[in-house]
Amino acid sequence: MSRAKKLVFSVVAGAMVAGGIAATVATGNAAVPDVVCKGSTVTLSGEAGAPAASSGTFPVGTKLKVTNLDNGQATTVTVSGPSGSCVLLNNAAFEKVREPGKNLIRRARVERVGGGGGAPSGPAGSAGAAGAPGAAAPGAVQVPPATGDVVCKGSSVTLSGEGGAPAASSGTFPVGTKLKVTNLDNGQATTVTVSGPSGSCVLLNNAAFEKVREPGKNLIRRARVERVL
Numbered sequence: 001m002s003r004a005k006k007l008v009f010s011v012v013a014g015a016m017v018a019g020g021i022a023a024t025v026a027t028g029n030a031a032v033p034d035v036v037c038k039g040s041t042v043t044l045s046g047e048a049g050a051p052a053a054s055s056g057t058f059p060v061g062t063k064l065k066v067t068n069l070d071n072g073q074a075t076t077v078t079v080s081g082p083s084g085s086c087v088l089l090n091n092a093a094f095e096k097v098r099e100p101g102k103n104l105i106r107r108a109r110v111e112r113v114g115g116g117g118g119a120p121s122g123p124a125g126s127a128g129a130a131g132a133p134g135a136a137a138p139g140a141v142q143v144p145p146a147t148g149d150v151v152c153k154g155s156s157v158t159l160s161g162e163g164g165a166p167a168a169s170s171g172t173f174p175v176g177t178k179l180k181v182t183n184l185d186n187g188q189a190t191t192v193t194v195s196g197p198s199g200s201c202v203l204l205n206n207a208a209f210e211k212v213r214e215p216g217k218n219l220i221r222r223a224r225v226e227r228v229l
Contacts, residue, residue, distance in 0.1 A: 033111045033113075034111055034112040034113070035109065035110065035111055036057070036058075036064070036086070036110050036111065036112050037057065037086035037087055037108075037110040037199060039171075039197070039199075040085070040086045040087070040108065040110065040171065040198075040199025041104055041105060041106050041108065041160070041169075041197075041198045041199040041200075041203070042066055042068075042085075042087055042088070042089060042097075042104075042105040042108040042110070042199060043085070043088065043089070043094075043103055043104050043105070043158055043159070043160055043161065043199075043200075043203065044088070044089050044090065044091060044093075044094035044103055044158070044218060045083065045088045045089065045090050045091075045156070045158055045218065045219045046090075046091060046158065046217055046218025046219045047090040047091060047219060048090070048091055048092070049090060049091075049092065050092060051075060051077050051089075051090065051092040051093035051096065052077050052078060052079075052080040052089075052090050052092075052093060053066075053077040053078070053079050053080065053087050053088060053089050053090065053093060054079060054080060054081045054082055054083035054085070054087075054088045054090075054156075055079045055082065055083060055085065055086060055087050055088065056082060056083055056085060056086065056154075056155065056201075057086045057087075058079050058086075058087075058112065059079065060079055060080060060081060061078065061079065061115040062078070062079040062112060062114075062115045063076060063077070063078050063079075063112070063113045063114035063115045064076070064077055064078075064079065064087055064110055064111065064112055064113065065110070065111040065113050066087060066089065066093070066097060066105075066108060066109075066110050067097070067108065067109040067110075067111075068097040068098075068099065068105045068107070068108060069107040069108065069109055070099060070105070070106075070107050071097070071099055073096060073097040073098075074096075074097060075089075075093050075096035075097050076113060077089065077093045078115065079115075082154070082156075083155070083156045085158075085199050085200045085203075086110070086171075086199050087110055087199070088156075088158065088200075102161055103159060103160065103161025103218075104160045104161045104162060149226065149227050150224060150225065150226055151172070151173075151179070151201070151225050151226065151227050152172065152201035152202055152223075152225040155200070155201045155202070155223065155225070156219055156220060156221050156223065157181055157183075157200075157202055157203075157204060157212075157219070157220040157223040157225070158200070158203065158204070158209075158218055158219045158220070159203070159204050159205065159206055159208075159209035159218055160198065160203045160204065160205050160206070161205075161206060162205040162206060163205070163206055163207070164205060164207065165207060166190060166192050166204075166205065166207040166208035166211065167192050167193060167194075167195040167204075167205050167207075167208060168181075168192040168193070168194050168195065168202050168203060168204050168205065168208060169194060169195060169196045169197060169198035169200075169202075169203045169205075170194045170197065170198060170200065170201060170202050170203065171197060171198055171199055171200060171201065172201045172202075173194050173202075173227070174194065175194055175195060175196060176193065176194065177193070177194040177227060177229065178191060178192070178193050178194075178227070178228045178229035179191070179192055179193075179194065179202055179225055179226065179227055179228065180225070180226040180228050181202060181204065181208070181212060181220075181223060181224075181225050182212070182223065182224040182225075182226075183212040183213075183214065183220045183222070183223060184222040184223065184224055185214060185220070185221075185222050186212070186214055188211060188212040188213075189211075189212060190204075190208050190211035190212050191228060192204065192208045201225070202225055
């Protein structure tokens with residue numbers, strides 16, 4: 001046998017075994033990504049400025065990485081204020097991940113990568129804003145508010161970029177729910193039926209948003225949303 005000692009190295013899940021002694025070996029960033037906002041769509045707020053995001057789930061200062069799985073483009077942004085979505089990108093941030101002509105990312109991966117210490121203020125992947133109807137604890141039975149109730153309190157309202165007759169999507173209310181959305185800044189209102197899921201308490205399609213839009217704006221910050229059926 002050679003005078004050199006025979007060493008057998010085995011690396012399994014970051015552990016190295018040398019001469020029967022196990023030693024932990026750094027293998028880069030082995031932490032499991034903190035994937036959040038699961039099942040949520042991502043759209044844009046229409047706001048200008050440097051790339052940033054707003055959220056109804058995470059506090060100001062939280063860093064989120066948003067990847068559009070349809071084109072592989074990603075951007076990392078810091079939450080700068082509240083919104084009615086788990087994550088809502090401003091114009092500059094959305095441009096980094098946008099597919100041409102689309103204002104909605106249906107297949108998005110959102111990861112919390114820093115800041116905003118502590119757990120989300122709502123369930124990770126909850127589509128509604130924290131404290132909004134439907135933002136119940138995991139496993140809890142969610143009971144939609146009664147007809148006539150003002151809902152989505154504190155939520156902003158934006159558009160999905162989808163065509164078709166006026167309609168809405170929601171992460172809080174089931175398909176078939178009728179919601180009246182009023183833009184308090186111009187007094188315009190529209191009543192729409194929820195036709196599918198989204199990452200917001202209420203997200204209007206293009207035709208519905210046009211009925212309440214202020215010229216040049218893609219976001220309604222002062223909205224009143226009522227459940228009418």
